[in-house]
Amino acid sequence: YEIDPELKGSILINAGLSLFGYFATVRLIPVASRYVLRRNLFGYDINKKGTPQGSVKVPESLGIVVGIVFLVLAILFQFSNFTADSNWLVEYNAALASICFMILLGFVDDVLDVPWRVKLILPSFAALPLLMAYAGHTTIIIPKPLVPYIGIEILNLGWIYKLYMGLLAVFCTNSINIHAGLNGLEVGQTVVIAAAILIHNIMQIGASKDPEYQQAHAFSIYLVQPLLATSLGLLSYNWYPSAVFVGDTFTYFAGMTMAVVGILGHFSETLLIFLLPQILNFLLSLPQLAGIVPCPRHRLPRFNPQTGLLTGTNDGTLVNFFLRLFGRKTEKSLCILLLVFQALGCCFCFLLRWLLAGWYK
Amino acid sequence: YEIDPELKGSILINAGLSLFGYFATVRLIPVASRYVLRRNLFGYDINKKGTPQGSVKVPESLGIVVGIVFLVLAILFQFSNFTADSNWLVEYNAALASICFMILLGFVDDVLDVPWRVKLILPSFAALPLLMAYAGHTTIIIPKPLVPYIGIEILNLGWIYKLYMGLLAVFCTNSINIHAGLNGLEVGQTVVIAAAILIHNIMQIGASKDPEYQQAHAFSIYLVQPLLATSLGLLSYNWYPSAVFVGDTFTYFAGMTMAVVGILGHFSETLLIFLLPQILNFLLSLPQLAGIVPCPRHRLPRFNPQTGLLTGTNDGTLVNFFLRLFGRKTEKSLCILLLVFQALGCCFCFLLRWLLAGWYK
């Protein structure tokens, strides 16, 4: 592997900033917790109802700390990586604008509880700066085995490709938001996926010699490292038993950041395979989301305060599906099981890429 | 006057969008008021203490509506003005990122009441994307009468110029925030300054034949028109007697947007003359802000519920200074007087520019 030393330097500076961001997050969350509690931004832990822990006021929407630390890191990083390459700056600033708008919307939602129609429309706007700035190709490479049938090797999709990217952004933000309800699950899945993205980026940079391809993956690293570091800081408080809740602020922020790196790093298909559990959860949720089956306010498992175990309900979520499949579990072990499943999905994706490399495209 | 028809078209599309934004703001504020009240985001009108109106819960930080409508307009406008000119896109996206970060910080401040040290540091970060993206000159033109003494006509200040712009952004956001305390004053001053900026931009576009100069002023128009329109929508609720309060969300947003247009439109000196009353207020406030003179939580005039008149206190603000100078006034007439003063300052600026044109540079 030979990597441009300048690129390596930028990645290392970014890693250093991210490390700093981890400690800043860990330091700031207890402070911010006092502030949100003072404003009555708290929740009760429904999966602990009936135990003493179930009546503790848990500070809510601490994702705002992660979001602001992330933005400050991302802004500071511009200094070290200042280039005259304005294409890079366009995409980077558009990424900042989209992510920032999403954090704002998430926090407004946490504070004001906006109706779900607004929740669906506004994230689409947040994705627009990104799509406008997207300077990459809008083509897909036809898989080699299909080339003889279709007759062309490259298909230019134009605005359909941009539409696909917009939908991807909306899907990412919402799918992480609805794969939730257990202590540590929202942040845990983000950490697993961000780690997988980071590994993927590093592998791709090492394997390629095309500087433009390397740049695209480096772009992704610059945003994923701070995401991973600040999320780990949050996870140390959000892990079972949660001392803080993350709020829509975090899920929107994490989802949008992933969409941004997938789109501007040009590996959105790989990202979608990383998101396999989220896709399964979305498909399971579809009947209730579409209103075919009645949908309660929360679609959580039933908690038994005597045994401390969760029982799956008939609500269509992956959490309930796993409980019905594997039997009753404690909240902590169920969360670990789901995160292991997420990690296995990522490994499967790496295997798939390795198997299909060369043959597929 | 002959203006490029394409430029004219873009400005008209932007004006249309802004008009739509005005109606959207007027429509959304009552809805949002219910949401913020539910979350106990309200304030009592201190200048009406002792009257029935003084005990009404007035919904707070409705600037969030203006901010979100503005961002949506600014994002949508990118579509109509899509150019391959990536310099334009860098600056536009950086502007979006800076303004959005500022709205986020303002709203977080309104909800959580962050300490003042944080308030001073974080806006500086919000201004950074803007400075990084600033592609314009960092030179100042030496006034003609001074050229013989200094010996050069153009002085390149480099990073000092960028520092100046950063301080300008911090000054704008904070100076509008502290020139406040009367119904309609925060929004009113924004409307007057935004109108002055718009007039200045139109005059400059008409007077110049240099397409780059025209583009810089058009850039400013694209952001100032939505600011003016959405602020007018908010003013219709915030005017005496205020049905809603605007919060730090609005003052931060308005200040940052003005700084952005002043910097990227390359007329920051003119902007500073438009901000004359804010500078006066800042100078009057300096002893208390610096801690030399004790500073109470609010530095408002004293209200007499019997007469309905305000009396100036010794706190160093322009509001109190005007009351001491012109005698007791009602809140409404004092606000009008201050806005007239602001408008006269803008007229003075236009006169000054006209007198000095040619002679000065």
Ligand SMILES: [Mg+2]
């Ligand atoms: Mg919510």
Ligand SMILES: [Mg+2]
């Ligand atoms: Mg405040």
